[in-house]
Amino acid sequence: MAHKKGIRQQYIKVFIASIVIAIIGMASMYFYASSSWDELENKQQASIEKSVLIENISDSIQDLFFRVRGYYAFQIEEELNFAYQSIEDIHSYSSEFKSFQLTAEEQRIIDEIDNFLMEYENVTLPKAIQYVKKDDYAGLQDLAKSGTNLAVNRFIQYANEYEDSLKNKMEIAYNNTMQKTKTFFLIITLFGIIFLFIPIYMFWSVVNRVVKPVEDITRAADQYETEGTVLFQPIQTENEIGALSQSIHKMMEHIQMNEQELLSQNEELITQQDELFNRQTKMEFALSEARFSRVRLERYNGLSHILSFSLDKQEVCDQTSCYLNQIYQSDLSFLWFPKSEIHTLKGISEEFFNKIKQERIEYIKIRLETEPYFIIKREAEYEKGIADNITYVYDFVTGIYNVANELSVVSILSRIGKPFTEDDQQDLYGLLKRIAIAVDRIEQYELIIHERQLNQNILDNINEGIRFVSNTSENDKYNKALFNLLGMEPETEHRAWPREEWTEYFLKQIDDPVQYKAFFDDAIRSESTEFITNKYILSLPSEKSRVMNVYSVPIIIQEEKVGTIFVHRDITHEHEVNKMKTELVSTVSHELRTPLSSILGFSELLLNKDMDDQRKKRYLETIHSEANRLTTLINDFLDLQRMESGRQSYKIEDISITKVAEMAVDYLLIQSPDHTIKMQDLTYSSMVRADYDRILQVFMNLIGNAIKFSPDGGNVNITLLNQQDTVVVSIADEGIGIPSDTIKHLFEKFYRFDNSYSRKIGGTGLGLSICKEIIQDHHGRIWVSSEENVGTTIFFSLPLKQQLPNEKIDYDKPLVVIVEDDVNISLLLGEELASNGFSIIHHSKVGEAFVCIEVMQPAAVVVDLKLEEGEMVGI
Numbered sequence: 047m048a049h050k051k052g053i054r055q056q057y058i059k060v061f062i063a064s065i066v067i068a069i070i071g072m073a074s075m076y077f078y079a080s081s082s083w084d085e086l087e088n089k090q091q092a093s094i095e096k097s098v099l100i101e102n103i104s105d106s107i108q109d110l111f112f113r114v115r116g117y118y119a120f121q122i123e124e125e126l127n128f129a130y131q132s133i134e135d136i137h138s139y140s141s142e143f144k145s146f147q148l149t150a151e152e153q154r155i156i157d158e159i160d161n162f163l164m165e166y167e168n169v170t171l172p173k174a175i176q177y178v179k180k181d182d183y184a185g186l187q188d189l190a191k192s193g194t195n196l197a198v199n200r201f202i203q204y205a206n207e208y209e210d211s212l213k214n215k216m217e218i219a220y221n222n223t224m225q226k227t228k229t230f231f232l233i234i235t236l237f238g239i240i241f242l243f244i245p246i247y248m249f250w251s252v253v254n255r256v257v258k259p260v261e262d263i264t265r266a267a268d269q270y271e272t273e274g275t276v277l278f279q280p281i282q283t284e285n286e287i288g289a290l291s292q293s294i295h296k297m298m299e300h301i302q303m304n305e306q307e308l309l310s311q312n313e314e315l316i317t318q319q320d321e322l323f324n325r326q327t328k329m330e331f332a333l334s335e336a337r338f339s340r341v342r343l344e345r346y347n348g349l350s351h352i353l354s355f356s357l358d359k360q361e362v363c364d365q366t367s368c369y370l371n372q373i374y375q376s377d378l379s380f381l382w383f384p385k386s387e388i389h390t391l392k393g394i395s396e397e398f399f400n401k402i403k404q405e406r407i408e409y410i411k412i413r414l415e416t417e418p419y420f421i422i423k424r425e426a427e428y429e430k431g432i433a434d435n436i437t438y439v440y441d442f443v444t445g446i447y448n449v450a451n452e453l454s455v456v457s458i459l460s461r462i463g464k465p466f467t468e469d470d471q472q473d474l475y476g477l478l479k480r481i482a483i484a485v486d487r488i489e490q491y492e493l494i495i496h497e498r499q500l501n502q503n504i505l506d507n508i509n510e511g512i513r514f515v516s517n518t519s520e521n522d523k524y525n526k527a528l529f530n531l532l533g534m535e536p537e538t539e540h541r542a543w544p545r546e547e548w549t550e551y552f553l554k555q556i557d558d559p560v561q562y563k564a565f566f567d568d569a570i571r572s573e574s575t576e577f578i579t580n581k582y583i584l585s586l587p588s589e590k591s592r593v594m595n596v597y598s599v600p601i602i603i604q605e606e607k608v609g610t611i612f613v614h615r616d617i618t619h620e621h622e623v624n625k626m627k628t629e630l631v632s633t634v635s636h637e638l639r640t641p642l643s644s645i646l647g648f649s650e651l652l653l654n655k656d657m658d659d660q661r662k663k664r665y666l667e668t669i670h671s672e673a674n675r676l677t678t679l680i681n682d683f684l685d686l687q688r689m690e691s692g693r694q695s696y697k698i699e700d701i702s703i704t705k706v707a708e709m710a711v712d713y714l715l716i717q718s719p720d721h722t723i724k725m726q727d728l729t730y731s732s733m734v735r736a737d738y739d740r741i742l743q744v745f746m747n748l749i750g751n752a753i754k755f756s757p758d759g760g761n762v763n764i765t766l767l768n769q770q771d772t773v774v775v776s777i778a779d780e781g782i783g784i785p786s787d788t789i790k791h792l793f794e795k796f797y798r799f800d801n802s803y804s805r806k807i808g809g810t811g812l813g814l815s816i817c818k819e820i821i822q823d824h825h826g827r828i829w830v831s832s833e834e835n836v837g838t839t840i841f842f843s844l845p846l847k848q849q850l851p852n853e854k855i856d857y858d859k860p861l862v863v864i865v866e867d868d869v870n871i872s873l874l875l876g877e878e879l880a881s882n883g884f885s886i887i888h889h890s891k892v893g894e895a896f897v898c899i900e901v902m903q904p905a906a907v908v909v910d911l912k913l914e915e916g917e918m919v920g921i
Contacts, residue, residue: 064244071237075230086223090216092146099143103159106135114171118178118186126175133167259287263294359383359488363390366481370459374470377429378439378460383485384453393460402458410443410456419444419475421466429462440465444475446482455482511614515545515570517607522548531594531616533586556594557583569598570610576600581617593621642676645669696737696823700847703732703741703773707764710745720759723749728767733847740820741844747813748777748840755838756781771846772826778839784832792830793818817842859885860905865895867910875908 113129116122140160148156170189177186356362367381367390378393380402391399413420419442426437441460448454457478459466466474502525511528522545529536532552537543549566553559565580579597586592599611648665651657657665704727711723734741752762760780767774784792793814821828821842832838855861862879866872867890876886887902889895899907 060244060248064241068237068241075234075237078230086220093216096143096146096152099139103136103139103143106132106139107159110136114174118174118183121178129171133163136163256287259291263291267294267298357488357491359386359388359485362481362484362488363388367392370457370474370477374459374466374474375461375464376459377462378458380458381481382456384456385489407456410445411453413443414445414447414453419471421471423465426462429460437463439463442466442471442474444478446478448482448486454485509616513612513614514601514609515612516609517570517572518609520609521545524548528614531592531614532584533589555584555586557585557591562596565596565598566612569600569612572607574598574600574610575602575607592616592618594618645673645676696740698735698737700733701736701738701741703734703775703844704729704766706738706741707745707766707775710742710749711764714746714749714753718753721753721756721762722760723762723764725764726766728765729773730768731846732766732773734773734824734844735847736824736844737820741824744817744820744842747817748842751813751840752777752779752781752838755779768846769843772843773846774841774843776839776841778837780837783834783836784830784838785834786832789830789832793828855887855902856885859883861885861887861902863887863889863895863899863902863904863907865889865892865907865909867891871910879908 110129110132113125113132116125117129136159140156140163143152143156174186174189177183177189356365363381363383367379370376370381371379371392376392380389380391380394380399382389382399382403389399422441422443424439424441426439429437429439439460439462441458443458445453445457446455455478457474459474507527508525509527511531512525513528514523516522521542524537524543526536528534532555534543534551535541549563553563556562562580562582565578568574569578577597577599579595581593581595584592584594593616595615595617597613599613600607601609601611648669652662652665707725707727711725715723749762749764756762756779758781762780763776763778765776765778818828821844824844826842826844828840828842830838830840860883862884864872864875864879864886866875866888872888872890876888880886884905887898887904889898895907895909898904
């Protein structure tokens with residue numbers, strides 16, 4: 047029963063009922079006000095739009111009559127078109143106006159306008175147009191007086207009055223809405239006053255039904271506490287207060303009955319309380335130790351986390367210093383790795399830090415030799431700031447030595463006015479030891495990386511290609527030189543060469559893959575511990591074949607073979623040198639033996655036999671010819687040796703290629719009566735800077751080859767012509783020709799193509815090689831064109847000597863003499879001086895320049911201090 051009549055339920059019901067009434071009332075008032083304002087807004091919007099349409103119709107009617115009068119007056123067709131457009135606009139505005147809800151007056155006036163417009167458009171306006179076309183302005187005036195415009199005038203008057211009427215209507219609607227709004231606010235005010243009585247009622251009810259009974263219970267409890275007697279009578283009501291008062295009354299009686307028992311139990315509890323206090327003290331101390339251990343562990347873990355994610359010493363130094371400063375709240379600090387000179391500063395400058403290293407590091411080292419860390423207490427100087435009293439700074443100094451007894455880490459943390467506890471010092475020392483271990487680990491890692499990179503650089507920069515084949519599951523290793531030698535794409539992070547793929551690709555490039563595969567398999571066997579060599583020929587698509595040597599070296603660690611190193615060497619040059627030596631010995635033994643045999647044979651005949659003078663002369667001529675041949679062979683060998691050793695010297699001078707060619711032709715015509723040598727000079731200039739004797743040697747060799755390889759005689763045609771800034775010489779014969787597949791080898795040393803004619807002709811195979819060296823040393827080019835059994839044409843070109851300009855002297859300008867053998871520089875200087883008002887004379891030789899200077903007496907001389915001839919010039 048008490049539950050049903052509880053105070054909480056009563057107040058909840060009253061509160062819920064009040065909330066429901068308030069919500070319903072507020073919602074009703076909101077919808078009422080919203081509908082009123084929406085209705086007013088809709089009416090105002092419709093009135094505004096109708097007003098705009100009435101105004102548009104009025105303007106269009108006025109524009110219609112304006113355009114029609116313009117047509118009447120001037121008969122302009124465009125004005126008539128504008129009039130029809132105005133009629134269309136009136137129809138459009140009229141249709142839009144009818145879409146609104148209209149009053150009877152509005153419906154009447156718009157109907158009159160539609161009727162007028164229909165009558166005017168279909169009857170009146172066509173008549174008026176006919177009158178205008180007939181120039182019947184009297185009929186036009188009668189038509190205007192017929193009263194057809196009365197409806198229009200009424201509409202225009204109505205349009206002018208409509209806006210005023212609209213304003214009056216809107217003002218009336220606004221006043222009505224304002225009146226409704228005032229009524230709405232009055233209702234809200236009354237509703238608020240009514241709701242104000244609800245909390246007043248609830249407050250009054252709470253005071254009478256709750257507060258007063260509670261006060262009575264409180265007074266009774268105070269009286270029981272002071273006097274120990276129960277004078278309180280329970281409240282006889284069926285609610286929570288009544289139940290509370292009855293419970294308190296029973297509790298007081300129960301307490302009074304058990305008071306003695308409680309007193310005895312209290313004495314026992316006091317005794318137990320002392321014991322509990324002692325236990326609590328011990329537990330708090332243990333808890334403090336555990337908390338301190340947890341803090342220490344968290345610091346170590348935090349530092350370990352920082353040290354675990356970086357291998358950069360500067361980054362480790364910065365982060366750990368920041369971490370220590372944050373944990374121990376240091377005001378000044380530095381963390382220094384002496385071995386690598388890496389440091390981080392807080393609150394001190396670089397200059398001050400350098401001063402510490404120079405002046406105080408020895409003292410720190412001496413102290414650290416006897417103790418791992420120490421505290422310096424000093425009076426603050428600049429750290430004092432704006433403080434008036436004496437302030438102290440506490441510097442915690444520590445250093446960690448590595449296994450080599452070198453200072454690995456030095457740290458000083460300073461706190462202003464706050465000393466370091468013994469626990470702080472121990473923890474800091476422990477953290478610094480962890481930092482030192484991390485620094486040592488990074489240095490070991492850097493050393494490993496350095497050694498590894500050094501070894502890799504050594505492997506990558508040697509000329510031999512190296513491949514390591516592991517006997518374990520480790521991938522094969524290659525250096526860059528190997529890929530360059532074999533013309534293969536090197537390994538990258540995204541592209542690796544597995545052993546099978548690399549071997550398959552490699553075997554496709556060599557001449558004998560079966561033999562190499564057997565050599566490779568034998569070398570990588572675990573039992574194979576011998577040094578094995580092999581040779582193969584490598585054929586690359588874009589290069590000529592190369593001879594390669596490869597040898598295998600077993601790698602044995604702790605008496606176990608862990609892999610095999612294969613070293614690939616390019617021995618093409620050595621192979622060619624050996625081949626050239628063989629050819630040289632063969633050529634020398636053959637070419638020198640032949641003339642020597644003839645010389646010895648005919649010399650013995652002359653010494654041992656008597657013969658007539660004619661035979662002696664023929665034998666002597668043969669000996670002389672063979673001696674010349676032998677001299678030529680020896681000279682070729684000497685020229686080749688000088689060119690290959692770089693000791694070939696040239697006497698450079700101005701020569702005419704035409705004159706050199708004529709000299710060679712005149713000499714060879716005498717020795718070859720069976721050939722016709724023709725020379726055609728098509729050049730406009732054949733002057734070059736060259737060695738006369740060497741260019742003559744080229745002509746002699748090339749014309750001599752043309753004669754020698756035309757055993758049946760024929761024509762040898764020599765042609766000289768200019769191409770751009772070069773002179774091009776061609777020597778063509780009608781001889782045996784050269785096979786097309788051997789042309790590319792013609793300029794190789796000791797090379798002689800093999801056919802029956804060439805074997806009969808003989809030779810060392812050095813002539814064309816020497817000619818090529820001479821031409822290239824003169825910045826020229828040599829090439830050949832040939833067809834077998836038709837003939838061969840040898841071409842070579844040399845750059846023409848650049849001629850200095852021979853300009854007319856202008857005696858009205860200051861004269862400047864330029865002495866320079868580089869034509870481009872001389873021309874550049876001349877152009878610049880001429881553009882500035884000087885007259886120029888060019889000279890390339892010192893002697894000529896001195897003569898010119900003595901005669902012409904120039905205003906200035908521009909001279910190269912060291913000319914190409916090597917003569918130093920002094921002015």
